[in-house]
Amino acid sequence: MKIKTLLLSALVAGASYSVSAQTTEPDVKYLSPKFKDNIFISIGVGMQGYMNTDNFDYGFGKVLQPLVNLSVGKWMDPYWGLRGQISGWQSKLYTDVNRLNNNNKFEKFQHKYINLNLDFMLNLTNLWRAYSPDNKWDMTLFLGPGLSFGKFHNKQMDVLINGSIGLGGKYNINKYWAIDLEARTHLMSTFFYTNKYSGQEEIAGRSYQDGLLSLSIGATYTFGGKNFARYESGAQEMRQQLNAQINNLEAELQQTQSQLEAARIAEQIAKKEVAAVEAEKMQVVAKTARKDFAQYVGFTINKTDVKTEQMVILQAIANYMAENPDVKMKVVGYADKQTGSKYFNQKISERRAKNVYNLLIKKFGVPENRLSYVGLGDQDQPFKVNQYNRLVMILGEK
Known part of the structure; x- marks a missing residue:
């Protein structure tokens, strides 16, 4: 998994340099x-x-x-x-x-x-x-x-x-x-x-x-x-094509990082469940159920379907909620501000959140009364990098 992340990071950096080199004199x-x-x-x-x-x-x-x-x-x-x-x-x-x-x-x-x-x-x-x-x-x-x-x-x-x-x-x-x-x-x-x-x-x-x-x-x-x-034509068209490729590479990189983070959290939870006593489990629940607890599911531009490789994140969250019946989660959808109108971004964020919400309930068996969802469109941008805001965040609630 780390090797894939390194390769994707290198590709993004190389593509960014190529764009810079080829667009000094746009037509x-x-x-x-x-x-x-x-x-x-x-x-x-x-x-x-x-x-x-x-x-x-x-x-x-x-x-x-x-x-x-x-x-x-x-x-x-x-x-x-x-x-x-x-x-x-x-x-x-x-x-x-x-x-x-x-x-x-x-x-x-x-x-x-x-x-x-x-x-x-x-x-x-x-x-x-x-x-x-x-x-x-x-x-x-x-x-x-x-x-x-x-x-x-x-x-x-x-x-x-x-x-x-x-x-x-x-x-x-x-x-x-x-x-x-x-x-x-x-x-x-x-x-x-x-x-x-x-x-x-x-x-x-x-x-x-x-x-x-x-x-x-x-x-x-x-x-x-x-x-x-x-x-804009000529070199500028090439820059636009390369920018699209960079966006795709950055999206894949973000997805891989999310998978690594989800796997790490799942591993920590599993170790604590095996080694900790009931009191230690309650402390884990209290700690991980804070409002700033967050997991991420990334999406491709203009897409709302959850990719297969992202399912590990949802499985880890479902396992965690099964072991901690007092924990409730909120599914929050976002859209990047630089793509689409406010109306379009609001709708796509809602569909992203609803798709994650439905998968957790129907595919992974999370009780409906322990989940809620909302789409925030582009009114809030969690990350400074525009492409990173094409995501759903799963937040813990007290």
């Missing part, structure tokens, strides 16, 4: 636990200018126009996400196409437009540093394709394919609200064309490719608040 990731998590809506207002060679000649600052955008999206994890955005207002173009026939004046053209874009978002801040829910500042790169809808003069609505790229800064007020500052550019074929001066449809400006440059400020609301769950 930690964060993910959205559910699809509905980390969905947001943003609105922004600002200014935008139409990028065209003619506008730069005329003065880019004179063609700035208001801008409004609305976005809906989702962060898949703290590093990347997707969003859809609608933006637009009005664009201006000052061109010198017909300046010689117009008293040397630039002609002004303008049109209403709307952009629809699908953006891939990359959080640069979380790539550069470790993610934390307490981070206040974020910088995001976004880019993607889209469609631009616009109407020039009395022409029909034009639909153009665009591409865009931008950079956003975000200040997180709390897990629900954030303030945004966003700079963006759209590139597309030109919207501006006219047949005013040649009788044929021509490009109004000198460029066949145009763009929009915008700057906006706004706010973002995340439904339910940001929620990224910690996910």
Whole structure:
């Protein structure tokens, strides 16, 4: 029995060292636990200018126009996400196409437009540093394709394919609200064309490719608040497996120690019964029937059945009670605090106590009026080591 205890102790120590050696750099990731998590809506207002060679000649600052955008999206994890955005207002173009026939004046053209874009978002801040829910500042790169809808003069609505790229800064007020500052550019074929001066449809400006440059400020609301769950993989998974093995080894070690203690007590009682006179027996009863008298039956995590190797403890207690008819015992069940809810731990402690109580009565013949049982769940932890509290204590009563 001592050899088994020593071997189990060595295995526990070796497994503990292995866990320590393999978990110095755990692989930690964060993910959205559910699809509905980390969905947001943003609105922004600002200014935008139409990028065209003619506008730069005329003065880019004179063609700035208001801008409004609305976005809906989702962060898949703290590093990347997707969003859809609608933006637009009005664009201006000052061109010198017909300046010689117009008293040397630039002609002004303008049109209403709307952009629809699908953006891939990359959080640069979380790539550069470790993610934390307490981070206040974020910088995001976004880019993607889209469609631009616009109407020039009395022409029909034009639909153009665009591409865009931008950079956003975000200040997180709390897990629900954030303030945004966003700079963006759209590139597309030109919207501006006219047949005013040649009788044929021509490009109004000198460029066949145009763009929009915008700057906006706004706010973002995340439904339910940001929620990224910690996910551990790689070496961390191995640590969890090894921890489970350690728990099992510690449970077996505790069971073996309980068996040794029970065997030792049984042997002492037997020797005293043979050698002691009636007065000495009464002294043994008085001594062993104190309230702090305790025997232990250990259990595996989430289990309530008494293992075969633990029966020696119950047999020793039954023998002792048979020889000492004035002794009464209380069977008290416990559960470890770090596993399961309070309700679950209360129920499992009661079942453990009831199983030991039933075995002592039905299998080992202890009178029912000399036993009682109770389950204390995890409200009381007899031992500092968490796994040791998966047990039943048999206590002597005066």
